[in-house]
Amino acid sequence: MDYGIEITDQEAIVRLSGRLTFNDHVKLRNLIREMTQNEVTQQTLDMSNLDFVDSVGIGMLLIAREELATVKKQFVLRHASGQVKRVLTVAQLGRLITIED
Amino acid sequence: MPEERLSSVATYCCMPVRRSQDGFRTAHRASSSVIALLGLDWEDEIDSSWHAPFTAWIELASCSDAAVAELVERAARHSLFASLSAASANRIALARGLVLTISDHRPIALAQRNDLELALHEAIANAILHGNLEIDGIRTLNLADLDRFSQDIIHRTDEPALAARRVEVACSLEDDRLQIDVTDQGRGFSSGQPGAVGAGGRGLQLIATLTRSCQLLDGGRCIRMEFAL
Numbered sequence: 001m002d003y004g005i006e007i008t009d010q011e012a013i014v015r016l017s018g019r020l021t022f023n024d025h026v027k028l029r030n031l032i033r034e035m036t037q038n039e040v041t042q043q044t045l046d047m048s049n050l051d052f053v054d055s056v057g058i059g060m061l062l063i064a065r066e067e068l069a070t071v072k073k074q075f076v077l078r079h080a081s082g083q084v085k086r087v088l089t090v091a092q093l094g095r096l097i098t099i100e101d
Numbered sequence: 102m103p104e105e106r107l108s109s110v111a112t113y114c115c116m117p118v119r120r121s122q123d124g125f126r127t128a129h130r131a132s133s134s135v136i137a138l139l140g141l142d143w144e145d146e147i148d149s150s151w152h153a154p155f156t157a158w159i160e161l162a163s164c165s166d167a168a169v170a171e172l173v174e175r176a177a178r179h180s181l182f183a184s185l186s187a188a189s190a191n192r193i194a195l196a197r198g199l200v201l202t203i204s205d206h207r208p209i210a211l212a213q214r215n216d217l218e219l220a221l222h223e224a225i226a227n228a229i230l231h232g233n234l235e236i237d238g239i240r241t242l243n244l245a246d247l248d249r250f251s252q253d254i255i256h257r258t259d260e261p262a263l264a265a266r267r268v269e270v271a272c273s274l275e276d277d278r279l280q281i282d283v284t285d286q287g288r289g290f291s292s293g294q295p296g297a298v299g300a301g302g303r304g305l306q307l308i309a310t311l312t313r314s315c316q317l318l319d320g321g322r323c324i325r326m327e328f329a330l
Contacts, residue, residue, distance in 0.1 A: 022226055023191070025251040032244065052197075054222055055303035059239050066242040083215040090310050091303055 001050070003031055011042040011076075017049040022056035032064045036071050043068055048079035058091050065097050076100055106161065110138060113166040114173045136176060138169070139185070144193055151198040152205045157182040160189055163265050180206070180274035187233035187285075188264035196222035199270060206274060207330065217279075217328060220311040223304040224283040224324045225268060232285030232322060233266035234258065238302055278313070279328040290321025 001024045006013045012035065020028075035043045045061075065075045078100045080088055088099060111118045116136070136157040137143075137150050143160075150158065157176035161169060163186070176182035181202060183195060200218040203209065209217065230236045234257040239250045258264050266286040273280045308315050312326045 019194070021222070022230065022254075025247065025254060029244075029247060029251060032247075052218070052222075054219065054226060055307050056226065056239065058303060060247065063239070063242050063244060063247050067244055082211075083219065086212070086215060087219060087307070090307060 001027055003027070005034060005038070007038060007040055010040065011044050012038050012040050013044050013046055015046045015049065017051075019052040020050060020057035020060075021052070021054045024057065025060070028057075028060040028064070032067050035064065035075075036067055036073070041072070042074045042076060044076045044078050046078050047084050048081065050080070050084050051082070053084050053087050055087075055091070058087065058093060061093070062096060074098070106140060107138060110161065110166050110169050114170045116173070136173060139189075144189070147193060147198065151201040153202065155202065156180065158185070159183075160185045162186055162189070175269075175271070179271045181270075181272040183270045184267055186264060187229050187266050187268055188258055190225060190268040191229050191258060195268075195270070196225050199272065203272065203274065203279070207279075209330070213328075216311045220308045220315075220326055220328075221270070221281060221283070223308050224281070224326060225270065227290075227304050227324065228268045228283050228285035228287075230254070231290065232287030233268065234263050235287060238304075240302070275330075277330050279330055281326045281328075282318075282323055283326075284319070284323040287322060289319070290317060 001016060001018045001020045003014050003016050006015070014031065014035070043064075061077070068075045076098045077088065077093075080099065088094065093099065107118055134156045135154045136159060137147070137155055139147070139158060139160040139162075147158070157173075157179075159169060159172050159176065159182075164172070172182075172184050175184075181199060183199060185193075185195065196218050199221060200214055203217070204214055231238065234254070236250065236253040236257055239246050269282075269284040271282045271284075305315075308324070308326060313329045314327045316325050317323070318325055
């Protein structure tokens with residue numbers, strides 16, 4: 001998995017690409033740090049170029065949400081499709097994280 | 102792989118040896134079924150083997166010729182078969198490759214292929230992480246638990262005895278069903294252990310949702326999944 005961050009006045013848009021799996025633990029740790037430290041309140045993950053997410057990837061997204069909540073930031077997942085949208089649905093992540101089309 | 106080792110293994114298994122056009126060295130029993138024997142520096146080449154007529158992928162590391170012959174015999178009893186060390190299985194997208202090959206043998210709709218890949222990936226990840234490397238999942242929503250998980254992966258894959266443990270995937274493809282067994286060499290798993298708690302524990306729940314049936318065998322060292330086709 002790779003990511004790039006674009007920061008606007010209202011939100012930080014994190015563009016993810018590739019496959020988010022248990023092997024991305026170091027990158028996710030770095031991403032969580034960057035999201036908690038930047039200056040905007042809303043952190044949005046753009047998943048349109050993400051091909052695959054596994055259960056550990058889901059778990060790491062939940063940790064990101066928790067960490068951002070402790071610094072009073074919102075966490076939004078956007079533009080998931082295909083396998084990624086399917087796993088977010090099966091894991092019922094919409095109950096815990098805001099998911100936008 | 103050194104030519105001498107390939108010849109030695111192929112002779113032990115009574116199989117001829119050939120070199121494919123892309124340089125991938127293989128031993129095979131018949132033109133309809135090719136076994137890839139993975140020696141050294143194979144990870145960059147393996148993507149070219151995820152299609153028919155390849156039906157098995159066996160890593161030779163730390164295996165005697167007799168052990169390889171036994172794996173070849175097991176491979177012959179299944180439609181598709183893979184046996185890799187935990188360290189190698191951790192570095193490649195094994196589930197993706199196997200599903201590509203399955204769909205080469207049997208056309209599968211994209212949505213079903215996605216579900217198949219996710220279930221197989223989860224079973225393989227369980228075998229690598231919780232089985233062979235004996236790593237606890239991320240049980241809380243704390244960053245400290247993610248750090249512990251991360252350090253465990255880094256350190257356990259550096260332990261030769263754990264990293265050398267095998268992950269075995271055996272697929273039986275029939276007319277209307279696909280059965281996949283994923284086996285590890287860890288200490289086993291009790292189905293009574295907690296499910297989704299905090300950030301972890303969703304793997305088995307996802308598998309149960311995505312398969313027609315699934316069961317834990319051999320004290321949790323093997324998960325058997327069945328899919329309707």
